[in-house]
Amino acid sequence: MKSPVLRSLWLLLLLPLLTASVAVAQKLPSIASKTAGMKKYPGYFNFYYDDETGKIWLEIDKLNQQFLYVNSLPAGLGSNDIGLDRGQLGGERVVYFNRQGPKIMLVQPNMAYRATSENQNERRAVEESFAQSILWGFKAEAADGNRILVDATDFLLRDAHDVTGSIKRSRQGSYKLDASRSALYLPRTKNFPENTEFEATLTFTGGEDAGRYVREVAPDVQALTLRQHHSFIQLPDNNYTPRAMDPRAGYFGISYLDYATPVGEDIEKRFIARHRLQKKNPAAKVSEAVKPIVYYVDNGAPEPIRSALLDGARWWNQAFEAAGYKDAFRVEVLPDTADPMDVRYNIIQWVHRSTRGWSYGASVVDPRTGEIIKGHVSLGSLRVRQDYMIAEGLLAPYEEGKPVNKAMMDMALARIRQLSAHELGHTLGIMHNYAANNNASVMDYPHPQAKIDRAGNIDLSSAYGTGIGAWDKVAVAYGYQDFPKGTNEEKALNEILAKSRVDGLLFISDRDARAPGGAHPVAHLWDNGANATDELLQVLRVREKALQNFSEKNIKQGAPMSTLEDVLVPIYNYHRYQTEAVVKLIGGVNYTYAARGDKQLVTEVVDKREQQKALDAVLKTISPEVLTLPERIISQIPPRAPGLRNSRELFEKRTGLTFDPLAAAEASADFTLSFLLHPERASRLVELGARSNSLSLQDVLKQTIESTWKSRRKEGLEEVVQLQTEQVILTHLLALAHNENASYQARAVANNALKDLKSFIESKQKSHKENAYQAHLAFALNRLNRPVSEDIKPSKVLDLPPGSPIGSGEIIGCE
Incomplete structure (x- = not known):
């Protein structure tokens, strides 16, 4: 215990500090005096704009009352790949203002964990068990009773939409917000009875490592100027x-x-x-x-x-x-x-x-x-x-x-x-x-x-x-x-x-339809028809007719002939999505989101005859007849004309500037095989073949090899397409045999198919003398004898140009 003398000395030292603190609190000016000369925006949260300083002063009159805070992007970057589009909404957050001494905190409670109870102590126990988030701290600058004025400018001029993060995650460059080139945007800063709206023009600088997508849309990659919007919204009753x-x-x-x-x-x-x-x-x-x-x-x-x-x-x-x-x-x-x-x-x-x-x-x-x-x-x-x-x-x-x-x-x-x-x-x-x-x-x-x-x-x-x-x-x-x-x-x-x-009527949504190894026989993107296989054959007939008619009449008079390739891409690949739909029948399992007692189908393996019909149609898509473009089309497409961009919407090429029909065929064959020989499908074929009347993985691999490697030899460009497709099949078989995501038995079956294929190739080497075919066999044998790392795909195969809209298709509220 302190002596009376020490206690008196301690109080003498503390008194000036207490007096100063009280004085500071008492010195807060009134809101009217602080905002004199400023333009007032009355509404849900009153605010004031100071034209001299370019600041927004926010009047907080609803302490500890929840409201909704939403940020958005009214003026975007213009690149779908990066995803910063005009009108893009950010996440909505329930928040409230809380005063802690001279500070006003914008608090986001944790809505993921609650106690909907009338017992206050029970609710408090949950609230204290999980973290909250304080989104911003403001300083009280003026006050009239329970109404407090704060400077909201820095809060509004921050990168709330995480533009820098979006660009960085897209590997398109390192940017930072430049405050000297950012300001409030008054035309879209407004107030209404139930919502208060702020907008800011923000400039992001950097760009030394700007990527292709940024360079495509920015007038100057060193300064990206967008607008961000902030909404304070009254919660519904x-x-x-x-x-x-x-x-x-x-x-x-x-x-x-x-x-x-x-x-x-x-x-x-x-x-x-x-x-x-x-x-x-x-x-x-x-x-x-x-x-x-x-x-x-x-x-x-x-x-x-x-x-x-x-x-x-x-x-x-x-x-x-x-x-x-x-x-x-x-x-x-x-x-x-x-x-x-x-x-x-x-x-x-x-x-x-x-x-x-x-x-x-x-x-x-x-x-x-x-x-x-x-x-x-x-x-x-x-x-x-x-x-x-x-x-x-x-x-x-x-x-x-x-x-x-x-x-x-x-x-x-x-x-x-x-x-x-x-x-x-x-x-x-x-x-x-x-x-x-x-x-x-x-x-x-x-x-x-x-x-x-x-x-x-x-x-x-x-x-x-x-x-x-x-x-x-x-x-x-x-x-x-x-x-x-x-x-x-x-x-x-x-x-x-x-x-x-x-x-x-049936409902099946995203996860079940988007998976490349998906099993549901009717859940597909971009497909048609009551029967997927019949529709694929119909689509192939339409494709064939369109290619028969394809000529300079597919582009306008005076258009560069090289733009024929732009129009050709979606026609050549016209069957891609229906092919994907049909592949899901192979090793397919029908099911619903059944609930106990609703008498819905739970699971049912697709009938073996339907699987076989689907496999026959799918193998048709990798035939030389389907994959080979006619000479009259190839000869009509010159290298890209000056001033026309080479874009990802065109076929990838291995021939430099000239049109490459083999690359188109390679990418199309790889597309089909990437679904047919997907490790999930292969593993499922093993399982279904063992427990039901289903095609087995052995059935699928045997028929795939017989329809390609063991089929009648073609001539001319069809022959080269045929040989190329066989190498693509070998690529997928090697990948499957060494893919740890596949089941042991799926890998074993793939390995055995490779062993049988190797024996077939060795036998053909002895009986065939034709140079192109001999070279093909020797190259395949070399690939089969080469050690393959288990975590590396055995060969680089070309990709199809995008069919779906460009960018991420994983957003479940998009198309």
Whole structure:
């Protein structure tokens, strides 16, 4: 214990510090005096702009009240590969301001772990068990009671969207934010009663190591200037009722762990993402909505694109009408006075990039409940041109003295209608459905359906479906039906899904359809037809007809002849996705997202006869007849004309500047074989062959080798294509035999096939004297005798030009 003298001395020393602290607190000026002369923006959070300093002063009057913070990118980079697109939304975060002495903290609570309990101590125990995030610290500069003024400028001028990280992760350069070339962007800094909007112009410097994608779009790679947007949004009221997620219904959603859950129940809670929609009279068969869902199409989209976007988006009203709503879903053109980043507007935005890229549907979702606050569609403008070019390749339309065939624009606009509906569906909360071809859902990826008419001409009149699909009506009924009071909602929702199964509708989404070793026989991207194998044969007939007609008439008068290659690429590879669909039948297993007691199919191995039919069709795609381009096409394509870029949209080449038909054939054969001999499929063929009436891996390898290595020898260019394809097969067999991701027995079977092939080659060496074939055999034998590292692919094979939109296709809300 201190003596009285020491205690008095200690108090004397401390008193000036306490007095100074009180004085500092008392010296905070009033908000009015601090903001005198500044322009005030009244709204959800009042703020002030100081024109002299270029600063934003934020008035915080809602301490410890949660709101939603969203950052976005209203002006992008223009490279789909990097992904910083105009209108791109960042993650939404529930946040609140908390005062700690002179500091005001912007706190993000941890919404992934909760206790939905009335017991405050129980909730506190969960909150203290998991980390929170303080996103920013502000200093109180003025105050009037509980209203505090802070300088928000640095918060708004930071790289909240992580532009530097996106560029670095894409290996396109090292950049840093340059504050001297960044400022607030007042035309898009606004205030509204329920949301406060800030925007900043940010410049990123560096660029010494700028990559190709940056160089394609930036006027100066040393200075990239974009705009970032910040939204403070009032959270919805508590009158929204979350709807439970069912994996059979096909919805995105939210999930969290609820530690107040009784031990015998599932601790993870899952709810779908959907807009709030209520009937004025839930008991009526048809009722108007309390508040309709309204979407707005970008007024920067040109005609006739804009009308196509409106038409396709409006298809969804058919689904809401089927669910008993009247005029509950509308689509209009965005007024000139509206801001597309304003949270009050659901937007269909027209986005320009340097390459054709994915379109996507994103949403601002309340993380507490799953309620969609804003739907935001981004549609890439170059997609329509790709479809137009595919039509050029199919129709060879440019005959001198004849008008341009209207079918090309009709097909391109039909695609835009479908794409508009598809991406808007994501913003309604609905996932992809890749088991819904034949127009059962706009949430599938559609390939153009070309047919050969009775006159032998290619017909594009029904290239894409029109209107909403049967599955889409089921999805909307599940997500948006407003049941009469007293209804057992769980039972009613189950009845909706049960009826869809009776109607023969199936839902299979991304993971099951995108895997290259996938097993589901009807879940594919970009496929058509009730029977995948029959449709592949039909697609090959269309492809053959298009190649027969291919000539200078596929490009406009006066166009460089080298641009024939641009049009040829999608026609030569026209069968690629249907081939992928058919391969999944081989070693295929049919299944559903069955729940106990719903009487759905759980699993069923694809019938062996169907597998054999599929294998026959797949092997046809690597035949010399399909892979070899005719001389009349090859001779028409010169090296690239000056001023025309060599892009990844063209075939890779091994011949320098000249067109390389062998490279095209190599890449196409490799594409088929990469699916057919995928280690997952090989392993599954071993397993299914042992336990069911299925093709075995031995069957597949034997027939593949017999149809190629042991088939009748061709002549001319077909012979070279044949020999090349056989080397590609050898590449995949070597890779499979040494791939540790394959099962032991799959590797053993592949190794045995290589042993048999080696014996065959050695026997042929003795009986054949033709130089080209002898060289081929000797080279293959050399490869077989060469030690192969288990972690290195035995040979570099050329890739196909991109078929899907360029960039990452793993985004589950995109197309």
